[in-house]
Amino acid sequence: MCRTDQVPEPGEEQDVDATDAVFTSLMEDSAEELYEQAPCGYLSTLMDGTIAKINTTLLDWLGLERSQVVGRMRFADLLTVGGKLYHETHFAPLLQMKGEVSGIALDIKAAGKQRMPVLVTSKVKTSADGEPLLIRTTVFDARDRRAYEAELLRGRKAAEEARRQSETDRARLQEALAVLQQSLLPAVLPVVPGLEADSYYHTASPDLLGGDFYDLFPLDGGRWAFFLGDVCGKGPQAAAVTSLARYTLRAAALYDADPVNVLTTLNTVLHERYASGEGRYCTAIFGVLEPLDGHVSLHLASGGHPSALIQRADGSADYLPTPGGLLVGVLPQAPFTAARTDLWPGDTLLLYTDGLTEARIGAGRELYGEDALRAFAAAQTPAGPQALITALSGVLASFGDGLDDDTALLAIGVPAALPTLTSEDLT
Numbered sequence: 001m002c003r004t005d006q007v008p009e010p011g012e013e014q015d016v017d018a019t020d021a022v023f024t025s026l027m028e029d030s031a032e033e034l035y036e037q038a039p040c041g042y043l044s045t046l047m048d049g050t051i052a053k054i055n056t057t058l059l060d061w062l063g064l065e066r067s068q069v070v071g072r073m074r075f076a077d078l079l080t081v082g083g084k085l086y087h088e089t090h091f092a093p094l095l096q097m098k099g100e101v102s103g104i105a106l107d108i109k110a111a112g113k114q115r116m117p118v119l120v121t122s123k124v125k126t127s128a129d130g131e132p133l134l135i136r137t138t139v140f141d142a143r144d145r146r147a148y149e150a151e152l153l154r155g156r157k158a159a160e161e162a163r164r165q166s167e168t169d170r171a172r173l174q175e176a177l178a179v180l181q182q183s184l185l186p187a188v189l190p191v192v193p194g195l196e197a198d199s200y201y202h203t204a205s206p207d208l209l210g211g212d213f214y215d216l217f218p219l220d221g222g223r224w225a226f227f228l229g230d231v232c233g234k235g236p237q238a239a240a241v242t243s244l245a246r247y248t249l250r251a252a253a254l255y256d257a258d259p260v261n262v263l264t265t266l267n268t269v270l271h272e273r274y275a276s277g278e279g280r281y282c283t284a285i286f287g288v289l290e291p292l293d294g295h296v297s298l299h300l301a302s303g304g305h306p307s308a309l310i311q312r313a314d315g316s317a318d319y320l321p322t323p324g325g326l327l328v329g330v331l332p333q334a335p336f337t338a339a340r341t342d343l344w345p346g347d348t349l350l351l352y353t354d355g356l357t358e359a360r361i362g363a364g365r366e367l368y369g370e371d372a373l374r375a376f377a378a379a380q381t382p383a384g385p386q387a388l389i390t391a392l393s394g395v396l397a398s399f400g401d402g403l404d405d406d407t408a409l410l411a412i413g414v415p416a417a418l419p420t421l422t423s424e425d426l427t
Helices: 012-027 031-036 056-062 081-098 143-183 236-255 259-274 369-379 385-398
Strands: 041-045 051-054 100-110 114-126 132-141 196-202 212-218 224-231 282-291 296-303 308-311 317-320 337-343 348-352 407-413
Touching: 041 056, 056 100, 056 132, 081 100, 081 114, 114 143, 196 212, 196 385, 212 236, 212 407, 224 236, 224 348, 224 407, 236 259, 236 282, 259 282, 259 296, 308 369, 317 369, 348 385, 369 385, 385 407
Parallel strands: none
Antiparallel strands: 041 051, 041 132, 100 114, 114 132, 196 407, 212 224, 224 282, 282 296, 296 337, 308 317, 308 348, 348 407
């Protein structure tokens, strides 16, 4: 329509008349027709629930005639058994107490003996002096809402089942990975005459296979060999390299136990095996222990691995330097650095992977570092491999989420000599 101060353009006058006719026809809807044909159910009941008035919409839903309902049925009679029970125990008492109840989900007995979900709102009409006269109730069709809620419930149940299945699958995967990880390490260290040994393995993630490995095994002539290494990467590929490295080191040591030669053999095997694809390499330290008169001779070699640490019986601790050793498997020919020393009663040799020294500590997330490790070992009372490993496992646990890499520890030591008892000690 146009404003009163405007003159309609040609052709607009006809449109204005049509619009006015539409509005006029809408205004001709009677209140009774609006009540009867409303898109929701209406009914009025006496205070005892007897139906006094009901609209056509609700009658159609129920499949009943007006004469069957008005004055003959109570509102509760329209409900299913469960709905009737809820109405008597909750709905009616709440309505009587508050005078109004809104949005209550119930089921009515619809035509064809079908259950029809509805949302019911009731309000008590009172007289001028506050006396309750009747109850007016609105009934909304909730079938689409109930279907939507059921769909949401099905979706939630499906998501919950998927989550449970995912957790089950993850638990199975972690169990399988744990078994596979254990197969790459010795179940227990052997008993070595004249020596003590202990080990510890920390897994950073139960969902990933680590590449750290170690072993201790006998050679001929009363000698014992040991190694500890760290394969680059994680997962099945790293596990395959770990397995190959372990068996290669053991086999090479039985043929020629010289530490440099053993690492050279491992380097050749890894380089030839992975040269044509994605390069695979590791760090490793290999050594031979030979018990002698009153002490143990130690001969080891390193390929890019952190230096071994020796805790002495006098309480000092220091590294056995092996500088210049190249990563194992990177080049077809690689130099490896050897070192020798003697272990005396009360001395302990510690081998470790860099998960320990590269852990992040403190508010600044600084590296734990080799200096801190040496200071820690020097601060411990020399009490053998088991005591040192136990102390270091506590250190690893204290790092929390700062320890984000697998860590392997191997400690081998010479038992401290027992004090000689004199006749005076026995008296």
